[in-house]
Amino acid sequence: MLCLGPPLLFFLVKPLLEAAVAESSFHLPAPQNVTIISYNFQNTLKWSPVMGINSSAVSYRVEHCKKSDCVWAEEVDSTNITKPEYYFTNVISEFVEVIFRVRTEQGELKSDWVETAPFQARTQTILGPPREIDATVEANSIFVSYNAPFDNKSRFFVFQYLISYWEKSTDKDLPSSDKVVVDTRDTQYTLANLMEMTEYCFHIQAVLPEKDLHGRLSDTYCKKTSFTETRRILFITLTFIFAVIILIIVFFCLMVIQKHQNVIKSLWGPPLTIPLHYEEDLQNPQMTVVEEFKNCAGEDHWDSVSVLPSAEQNPTVTNSTDGNNQNVHLLETDEFR
The missing domain is CATH 2.60.40.10 (Immunoglobulins)
Known part of the structure; x- marks a missing residue:
């Protein structure tokens, strides 16, 4: 092995x-x-x-x-x-x-x-939205400023910016035909000749036109325009004229009231009129007094009293009673007569 x-x-x-x-x-x-x-x-x-x-x-x-x-x-x-x-x-x-x-x-x-x-x-690459967007209202214009999506000092890209703006609407999906789109290479732009006292919204998009590379849209910003200087002066002038006219009318009304007080009172407070049935009774005074006296005599209890100046000299008193009525008469003295 x-x-x-x-x-x-x-x-x-x-x-x-x-x-x-x-x-x-x-x-x-x-x-x-x-x-x-x-x-x-x-x-x-x-x-x-x-x-x-x-x-x-x-x-x-x-x-x-x-x-x-x-x-x-x-x-x-x-x-x-x-x-x-x-x-x-x-x-x-x-x-x-x-x-x-x-x-x-x-x-x-x-x-x-x-x-x-x-x-x-x-x-x-994905382009982000423009940075540091700021908007300032100047009468009927909106001044917009912004910066490139990133620091472009070392790359020398030439950006183009698309600014879309529209009048604010309650519709969430506004048709693109109702939006105004402007393009610029500057990092600031003025949306001019807008309607006064109207709220406008806008967003911005950066584009590299050489490669047709579109960046992401920025957030939507909204600003409300104000009056132009001419419209502001006209508004102040009309307000002043209206106030002067009101003062003149008030002064004129006071003068008329002061001069024609009686006429105004007669117009506002007509004279009192006596009802017809009272007027008929007043035309016959005696009948009215007798009827009133009878009514009072039949219904009321009354006493008649005469007081003498000196009751000690001749005091004579007569008392009489008739039904429910009692009369007391104090007779006058000879001197008083």
């Missing part, structure tokens, strides 16, 4: 071990959901996190190449990435169409590469 020494046994086993290690190097899970998110030319490569062997931490490696001449290259900061994302804003130009790939690494273990679709920031 052939006996093999340790050196010879090592050389025989080594290829098998290398093959086993090579085979096990692709056992790490590959990243999933690899996507590129670009907002205002801030580009981020993202993917789902991967757990390593025995749930240990892993790192990631990212490479990219030009679509026209794909030679995979890696940047200094694109290796040993611990988070499932990679920022590459300054890696490539926004004009270049590139492809990215990413894999998982853990020591000697590696996963398969996962590639992205071709990406060009110039056409695929």
Whole structure:
């Protein structure tokens, strides 16, 4: 039986071990959901996190190449990435169409590469709305100022701005035909010749005309116009004239009342009239007195009293009673007569 020494046994086993290690190097899970998110030319490569062997931490490696001449290259900061994302804003130009790939690494273990679709920031980035929007009312005009969606000093993009404005309505979905759209390259614009004392709403959108890249709409802002200077002066003048006319009318009414008081009183308070049945009775006073006397004599008890100035000299009192009536007569003295 052939006996093999340790050196010879090592050389025989080594290829098998290398093959086993090579085979096990692709056992790490590959990243999933690899996507590129670009907002205002801030580009981020993202993917789902991967757990390593025995749930240990892993790192990631990212490479990219030009679509026209794909030679995979890696940047200094694109290796040993611990988070499932990679920022590459300054890696490539926004004009270049590139492809990215990413894999998982853990020591000697590696996963398969996962590639992205071709990406060009110039056409695929998402433009945000203009920033720092401000609106000021100037009579029947609205002065609007704003800034670019991002700091444009290092990129020299030429933006165009679309300003849509309309008269405020209760309808939530206003037809586009009822909106006025103006375009400008300036970061300020005046919405002029609007209706006075009317509320207008507007929003702004940034556009890169070279690639027909439209940004997101800004929030809707509403402002109410005021009177023009001419209309304001006219309103004040008419108000003053109206007040003067009212004062003149009041003064004239007071003068008329002062001069024709009797006439006004007769108009407002007509003379009192006696009812017809009372007037007929008053035309015959004696009959009225007799009838009233009889009524009183038949119904009421009454006493007749005469007081003498000096009752001690000739006090003569006559008492008479007739039915329910009692009369007391105090006879006058000769002097009083």
